[in-house]
Amino acid sequence: MDQVKPIRIVTLLLLIVALTVYTYMLRYREAQRPPSPNLAGIPTVIGEYESTEAYQPAEALLLLGADATVFRTYRNAGGHTIWLFLGYFGTQQENSQIHSPKHCYPGAGWDIVEEGTLRIGPPGAEASVKRLVISDGREQREVVYWFDTRGGVITNEFALKWYQMKSALLQQPQAAAFVRFSTEVSPAAPEHARTELIRFIEAIGPRITETLRGRTVPAAEPERKGG
Numbered sequence: 001m002d003q004v005k006p007i008r009i010v011t012l013l014l015l016i017v018a019l020t021v022y023t024y025m026l027r028y029r030e031a032q033r034p035p036s037p038n039l040a041g042i043p044t045v046i047g048e049y050e051s052t053e054a055y056q057p058a059e060a061l062l063l064l065g066a067d068a069t070v071f072r073t074y075r076n077a078g079g080h081t082i083w084l085f086l087g088y089f090g091t092q093q094e095n096s097q098i099h100s101p102k103h104c105y106p107g108a109g110w111d112i113v114e115e116g117t118l119r120i121g122p123p124g125a126e127a128s129v130k131r132l133v134i135s136d137g138r139e140q141r142e143v144v145y146w147f148d149t150r151g152g153v154i155t156n157e158f159a160l161k162w163y164q165m166k167s168a169l170l171q172q173p174q175a176a177a178f179v180r181f182s183t184e185v186s187p188a189a190p191e192h193a194r195t196e197l198i199r200f201i202e203a204i205g206p207r208i209t210e211t212l213r214g215r216t217v218p219a220a221e222p223e224r225k226g227g
Contacts, residue, residue, distance in 0.1 A: 036068040036088055041211040046204045049074040049082065064099075065089070074200070081183060082200050086208065088177045098178045100157045101132065101145055110134040110141075117155060118144065120201055129201075130155040133185065142193045144201060145180040148212050177212050 044051045051072040066087035074082045089098055105112060114133035119126045132143040147154040154160045164174050181201055185193040 036090060037212050037214055039068050039070045039086065039088065039211060041207070042070055042084075042086070043204060043207055044072070046074065046200060048076040049200065051075075051084075054083070080196060082197060083182045084204075085180045086177060088175070088212070090175050098147060098160065098176060101130075101143065101180065102157070105132070105134050105143075110136050113140070118198065120144075120198055120205065122202075127153050127205075128155055129153070140185040140187070140190075141182050142185050142197055143180065143182045144197060145178065148177040148179055148209070150175060179208060 051074045054071040054073050056069065056071050064087060067090045068088040070084065070086040072084045074084065087098070102112060102115075111134065112132055113135050114131075116131050117128050118131045120129050121127050127146070129144050129146045132145075134141050134143055147160045149160070149163055151163060154163060160176065164176070181197060183193050183197045
């Protein structure tokens with residue numbers, strides 16, 4: 001027991017030193033930005049859903065600091081709406097970092113009423129993603145998001161910071177993307193929103209991964225239901 005405490009102290013000191021170095025590198029080291037992926041490869045039509053580009057104020061984009069973004073509204077003939085936001089960050093500089101939805105939503109007036117994870121994808125190739133249910137008192141939304149890195153999908157904000165810190169210290173690429181889907185939840189059929197959202201993500205998710213990995217499928221080949 002006497003040896004455990006010194007080990008913990010040394011471990012804590014090493015973490016503090018690593019975090020200090022990482023913070024210094026974010027603030028003062030000019031990181032090289034790799035070429036941004038061509039986000040036009042993300043389909044604008046998925047099944048019965050067709051999309052329109054959502055407006056993003058210049059001030060919001062400047063504050064976000066992303067190298068490339070996609071913000072779309074997908075809607076089917078029945079009026080069901082799914083929002084997609086993707087922000088790609090070539091580096092993790094002090095003024096260009098991925099912000100956690102668990103901090104951004106409360107700051108925008110949304111309360112997080114549920115939180116958990118989902119397994120999405122075909123059997124044997126499932127990925128774990130983060131799930132939130134948020135409410136502003138008038139409207140409730142189902143939110144699914146993850147962080148896409150060269151090392152794979154990350155759902156934990158602390159794990160993302162550790163990945164970025166380790167990459168910075170090893171002078172490896174820190175590129176990462178924040179991928180978020182959301183849809184309105186009807187009080188009369190709350191499970192329908194989640195089921196429809198998962199179905200949509202499983203259809204478009206592989207195309208997003210292909211695009212971020214540089215294996216872009218031409219946008220001229222939309223995926224239409226029955227086509």
